[in-house]
Amino acid sequence: MSSPSRVSSDQGPVHEMANVKDFDTEELIEYLQRKNLKLKVKMKSPALISRDNFR
Secondary structure, eight states: OOOHHHHHHHHHHHHHHHHHTTSOHHHHHHHHHHHHHHHHHHHHHHHHHHHHHTO
C-alpha cells in the first residue's frame, strides 16, 4: 500500500497529460519547450552550487 504523498505525486503528471489535448500544435510545442527550459535550469543549478562548494 502506497503512502498518500506517493499517490498525490503520481496523479500530477497524469492530470497534466490530460490537459495537453486542449492545446493546438504551436501551443503544445511552446509548452514543451518551456518545460524543457525549466528542467535544464533545475539540472544546472545543483551542479553549479556543488562546483562552488568544492573551490
